[in-house]
Amino acid sequence: MNMLNATDSYVVENVLVPVSLLLDPHGFGGTQISDCLAGDLIIRGGQAVCLRPSTAPCHPSGLITPRLTECHVHLDKCHTISRMGRIGGDLNAAMDAQRRDRMFWTEDDLRQRAERGLQELMSSGCGIVRSHFDWAADPESTSPPLSWSVLQELAVDYQDTVHVQIAALLNTTDLADRAKANAIGREIARGNGVLGLFVLNQPDRHAAIQVAVQLAEKHGLALDFHVDEGLHHGLDGLEIIADTLIETSFQGPVLCGHACSLINVAGEPLQALLDKIARAGLTIASLPTSNLYLQGRSTGTPDRRGITRIGELRTAGVPVVVGTDNVRDAFCPLGRHDPRKSLELAALTAHLDPPFGDLLPMITTNAQTALGLSPTTVDGTAVEDLLIFDAASTSDWLTGTSAPKPLKHALTGEIA
Numbered sequence: 001m002n003m004l005n006a007t008d009s010y011v012v013e014n015v016l017v018p019v020s021l022l023l024d025p026h027g028f029g030g031t032q033i034s035d036c037l038a039g040d041l042i043i044r045g046g047q048a049v050c051l052r053p054s055t056a057p058c059h060p061s062g063l064i065t066p067r068l069t070e071c072h073v074h075l076d077k078c079h080t081i082s083r084m085g086r087i088g089g090d091l092n093a094a095m096d097a098q099r100r101d102r103m104f105w106t107e108d109d110l111r112q113r114a115e116r117g118l119q120e121l122m123s124s125g126c127g128i129v130r131s132h133f134d135w136a137a138d139p140e141s142t143s144p145p146l147s148w149s150v151l152q153e154l155a156v157d158y159q160d161t162v163h164v165q166i167a168a169l170l171n172t173t174d175l176a177d178r179a180k181a182n183a184i185g186r187e188i189a190r191g192n193g194v195l196g197l198f199v200l201n202q203p204d205r206h207a208a209i210q211v212a213v214q215l216a217e218k219h220g221l222a223l224d225f226h227v228d229e230g231l232h233h234g235l236d237g238l239e240i241i242a243d244t245l246i247e248t249s250f251q252g253p254v255l256c257g258h259a260c261s262l263i264n265v266a267g268e269p270l271q272a273l274l275d276k277i278a279r280a281g282l283t284i285a286s287l288p289t290s291n292l293y294l295q296g297r298s299t300g301t302p303d304r305r306g307i308t309r310i311g312e313l314r315t316a317g318v319p320v321v322v323g324t325d326n327v328r329d330a331f332c333p334l335g336r337h338d339p340r341k342s343l344e345l346a347a348l349t350a351h352l353d354p355p356f357g358d359l360l361p362m363i364t365t366n367a368q369t370a371l372g373l374s375p376t377t378v379d380g381t382a383v384e385d386l387l388i389f390d391a392a393s394t395s396d397w398l399t400g401t402s403a404p405k406p407l408k409h410a411l412t413g414e415i416a
């Protein structure tokens, strides 16, 4: 059934809806089975409104979610690994290898690879995607790189099916000159972009973070940091960002990716820092694939894995989301553009135990909020924005063996 009559009511028999993806689970009906509600889903006025008792409650035929949100990928870099030859190493080695690959970044090459990545994300069920792109393809230039216009064109071409946010990934040196920083801020705002900043241990990181927040306030931009992507002691980018946001009362949204070195902090100092992160209103994006591949490198098997403190952050009330980051490039030579796969990896590596229902907002509702968008719960949402998976539990769903299908294709019958 492709055409939906908005005045009719429809039913999807015998499905599960995760409790964590409902605005009002107590008012939605259905029977609770572990972390889901089970029943026949009623569609009225084109929206999911409630569950009614099912005729065969023991064998659910599908699991309903909103379309997924991918909070962090790099569509300018993806699918370059096959032309890189023998590479490997830490974050710096990956940056060097990716820099060498830029000689191939023609308009056609960028478009073909980025479009492939975006289509993979759409096939995985994504309705919202944020992609970064490296601003400084030419460090001497003040104008944006070719990837900015290519990604903008792609976003327009696919705007009817997926909402693409584009984040300019700057380095601290890009913000050192005030006039140049202002011009960059204006350009990002003109293209409805997001201001991203790479913060590691640069000597000018403090000033650059302050300029980034000022530009975001002035131009109404969301902020997205790659921060503390390393395991060495003394990385303080996350704390500087939190301090700056508390001082300026910036209202966000602010998403901080990686935060690997948070694993070095424990006890009282950790509690104090977590409290500060919560008060600053930060959301942390855990990006397991690239961190597992690049961090903690030594001569043998790694024992420091680069995953941030997901459990401790959540206990402290800090929203945590999960992103896919790099796919088949110098930063991660494997992987798949699929938020469910990334969340599954985060669950295994950070010991996030079942039932998994509470993790689902990390790639749906909480990820939307982190990107400055209104969260889409199942209740009250249009059928066009809902998916059905062939899954009989949240564990089944998270394992990712079933492809998402549009819910409108599963509507089985009208009810009067």
Ligand SMILES: [Zn+2]
Pocket (backbone or CB within 6 Å): 072, 073, 074, 132, 226, 257, 325, 326
């Ligand atoms: Zn990244």
